[in-house]
Amino acid sequence: TLCFQAFLQMCNLPIQVVCRANAEYMSPSGKVPFIHVGNQVVSELGPIVQFVKAKGHSLSDGLDEVQKAEMKAYMELVNNMLLTAELYLQWCDDVTVEEITHPRYGSPYPWPLNRILSYQKQWEVRRKMKAIGWAGKTLEQVLEDVDQCCQALSQRLGTQPYFFNKQPTELDALVFGHLFTILTTQLTTDELSEKVKNYSNLTAFCRRIEQQYFEGHDKDNCATATARSAKKSLLR
Amino acid sequence: MAASMELSCWGGDWGLPSLHPESLTVMAYAKFSGAPLTVNTISNSWRAPKGDVPVLISEDIVISQPAKILNFLRKQKYNADYELSAKQGADTLAYIALLEEKLLPALASIEKHLIMLHTFWVEAENYCSVTKPWFASRIAFPLRLYLPGKMSREALNRILLTRGGPPLCSLTEVEAQIYRDAKECLNLLSKRLGTSQFFFGHTPTTLDAFVFGFLAPVYKVCFPRVQLQEHLKQLPNLCRFCDDILTCYFRLTVSGHSPAGQDTADANLQKLTQLVNKESNLIEKMDDNLRKSPQHPPRKLTTLKLAAGGEENSPSHRLSP
Numbered sequence: 001t002l003c004f005q006a007f008l009q010m011c012n013l014p015i016q017v018v019c020r021a022n023a024e025y026m027s028p029s030g031k032v033p034f035i036h037v038g039n040q041v042v043s044e045l046g047p048i049v050q051f052v053k054a055k056g057h058s059l060s061d062g063l064d065e066v067q068k069a070e071m072k073a074y075m076e077l078v079n080n081m082l083l084t085a086e087l088y089l090q091w092c093d094d095v096t097v098e099e100i101t102h103p104r105y106g107s108p109y110p111w112p113l114n115r116i117l118s119y120q121k122q123w124e125v126r127r128k129m130k131a132i133g134w135a136g137k138t139l140e141q142v143l144e145d146v147d148q149c150c151q152a153l154s155q156r157l158g159t160q161p162y163f164f165n166k167q168p169t170e171l172d173a174l175v176f177g178h179l180f181t182i183l184t185t186q187l188t189t190d191e192l193s194e195k196v197k198n199y200s201n202l203t204a205f206c207r208r209i210e211q212q213y214f215e216g217h218d219k220d221n222c223a224t225a226t227a228r229s230a231k232k233s234l235l236r
Numbered sequence: 237m238a239a240s241m242e243l244s245c246w247g248g249d250w251g252l253p254s255l256h257p258e259s260l261t262v263m264a265y266a267k268f269s270g271a272p273l274t275v276n277t278i279s280n281s282w283r284a285p286k287g288d289v290p291v292l293i294s295e296d297i298v299i300s301q302p303a304k305i306l307n308f309l310r311k312q313k314y315n316a317d318y319e320l321s322a323k324q325g326a327d328t329l330a331y332i333a334l335l336e337e338k339l340l341p342a343l344a345s346i347e348k349h350l351i352m353l354h355t356f357w358v359e360a361e362n363y364c365s366v367t368k369p370w371f372a373s374r375i376a377f378p379l380r381l382y383l384p385g386k387m388s389r390e391a392l393n394r395i396l397l398t399r400g401g402p403p404l405c406s407l408t409e410v411e412a413q414i415y416r417d418a419k420e421c422l423n424l425l426s427k428r429l430g431t432s433q434f435f436f437g438h439t440p441t442t443l444d445a446f447v448f449g450f451l452a453p454v455y456k457v458c459f460p461r462v463q464l465q466e467h468l469k470q471l472p473n474l475c476r477f478c479d480d481i482l483t484c485y486f487r488l489t490v491s492g493h494s495p496a497g498q499d500t501a502d503a504n505l506q507k508l509t510q511l512v513n514k515e516s517n518l519i520e521k522m523d524d525n526l527r528k529s530p531q532h533p534p535r536k537l538t539t540l541k542l543a544a545g546g547e548e549n550s551p552s553h554r555l556s557p
Contacts, residue, residue, distance in 0.1 A: 069424040070327065077333035152326035 007173035063164060071164065071171045074156065078171075081149035082178040084134060085142050089192060091125040093139055139191075147195045154199040161208065168209070176209045240274065241312075243305075245290035247277035250456045253486055257343055258302045259290040261449030265306055267485040268440040271314035302449075306442060317441045324436050328443045331428070331435075334421060339450050342418030342464055419467050425451075426471040433480065440481065452478050 063071065090101045105121060106114025129135045134142075153175060162168045163175070179202055183193050197203055243266070245259030254260045254277065266273045278289070292299045292308065299305050310317075317325060425447060434440045435447065454465050455478050468474060 065427045066430070069428045070330070072424060073327070073330035073334040076337045077330040080333040080337060148329065152329045155322040155326040156330075158323070 007170060062167060063169070067164060071169060074153070074163070074171050075174055077149060077152065078174050078178060081145050082182070084129075084132070085146045085149075085192070086178070086182070087125055088129060088134055088137070088142050089139075091122050092129055092135070095189075097122065143191055143195055146192060147198070150196055150199050150202060154202050157201050157205060159201065161205075172205075172209065176206055179203075180206050180210065241272065241292060241294040242276060243273045243290055243292050244276045244278055251482065252452055252456050253277075255453055255457065256289060257340075257449045257453055259449075260452055261302045261445045262290045262292070262305050264440075264448045264481060264485065265302075265309065265316060265442060265445035266314070268445060269309060269314035269316040271309050271312070302446075306445075316439070316445070319439065320436060320441060324441075328441065331425075331443055332446050334424065335446055335450055338417040338421035341414045343450060343454065415463060418464055422451075422464075422468055422471055422474065426474050429473050429477060431473065434477075440485075444477075444481070448478060448481050452482070 089096055091097060101122075102115070102118045106118040108114075109117060126135065137145075157163055163171045179196055182196050183203065183206060185193075243259075243262060245263065246254050246256035248254040252260065253263055253275075263273075263275065265271075273292075290300070290302065290305065292305045294308075297308075299308050309315075317328070320328070429435060435443045451468065451474060454462075454468050455475060457465075
């Protein structure tokens with residue numbers, strides 16, 4: 001969710017975040033989050049970026065063709081590794097599933113609906129993991145993949161403020177969203193966030209974006225309110 | 237350290253050492269890094285451990301999956317990325333992710349055609365010899381019919397589960413999206429390559445091995461009509477990239493025959509492609525019903541030959557290599 005908020009805020013587009021339990025069903029692609037603008041509903045980062053671009057806002061206009069290719073490649077890497085790792089941890093690691101995911105996912109619903117919906121989601125995610133070959137991975141292997149991805153991101157970022165130097169792009173929004181979530185979500189183990197913390201330029205990057213784009217919006221922001229209860233701010 | 241290393245992978249044709257993208261990637265990397273591999277091409281996947289290809293065997297160690305094999309080779313000091321900077325190493329990882337996400341699904345969905353076409357080509361060479369039964373081929377029956385089905389079922393499964401959610405509901409819509417993504421990926425690669433010889437300058441690296449592995453089959457295989465191939469041929473720098481690697485590292489001319497034999501090879505290729513076009517429906521039917529085989533051309537030819545008596549037999553001449 002944070003990727004999108006970050007992206008939209010980087011484009012200077014004011015948004016109102018609303019939390020709904022049935023969000024997944026309202027979305028045209030079944031995936032959250034999505035944006036609701038006038039009569040249109042758009043979900044997923046790719047289409048949202050294009051939608052926003054069509055309205056005249058874009059973050060990557062200043063990039064040349066090769067840089068755009070690079071940006072897309074890195075976005076795939078993040079999706080491939082970080083997103084899948086997050087899903088794996090949430091739905092395929094038994095301890096996390098039992099203690100955190102099932103309660104959280106099913107919380108808006110009464111028993112037994114909460115268990116049923118949450119098991120259904122788990123089954124779907126596990127099936128997808130199997131199709132992409134992640135079902136056979138151990139937690140250690142997943143953590144190694146995350147580390148490899150963070151190393152690549154850290155090397156690419158170097159000492160620059162953003163991935164493409166002075167201006168933030170979709171890639172910055174995407175990376176921020178994932179890394180911030182990893183760093184602040186409480187899980188049964190700290191191993192995942194420790195992997196990210198190993199790279200100081202990445203944590204500095206997250207802090208910088210949090211300060212620049214999210215300070216001062218806290219009061220109206222439902223997402224950060226949830227964040228306060230379940231997560232911790234990086235600045236504390 | 238000089239332990240012998242043996243690589244098992246799918247065989248090749250149409251001038252390629254292998255038709256399988258992952259096998260090609262490993263073979264290319266081995267050439268780039270100077271790793272001495274004995275290559276075993278197999279068309280019978282049950283001999284390979286776990287049925288996975290490519291597989292590297294070194295003494296007692298068995299390794300599958302290209303990324304792991306490449307890691308192993310690097311640990312044995314066969315490193316094609318030695319001169320890359322940290323940032324270039326990071327770029328490599330990112331571009332490989334792009335290839336796997338955007339190009340691989342399209343390859344998987346034409347994989348079925350690829351395997352059918354390959355085995356058909358092999359059979360066509362045997363047409364003249366009446367004594368060879370239809371099913372005597374490089375791949376043992378019934379694995380030959382089972383395996384293409386199995387591989388494409390897995391590929392299809394992967395595609396449907398990762399891409400097939402709403403709003404794309406039908407297989408045609410999913411396929412259309414996959415091809416759009418694949419074409420975009422090809423465009424991105426072409427832009428990134430530009431006029432350089434390889435992706436990171438003058439020496440080929442891991443990324444070059446992966447790109448070559450994924451692109452070469454699409455480029456070289458004589459599909460009857462595949463949009464992705466047509467799109468690729470409109471990106472001359474990528475085609476040049478594949479040809480360069482084939483001539484420099486695999487010492488093969490464009491068609492895999494000696495230059496003198498190239499014309500004959502091309503002519504045969506054309507005739508066989510026409511035949512494939514005509515017979516492609518039959519191949520589809522073969523999948524469900526083995527009994528259609530007796531009606532197939534080899535028998536027809538024999539009948540014609542006998543009926544024609546002493547006349548010149550153009551159909552069988554047409555098919556002779």
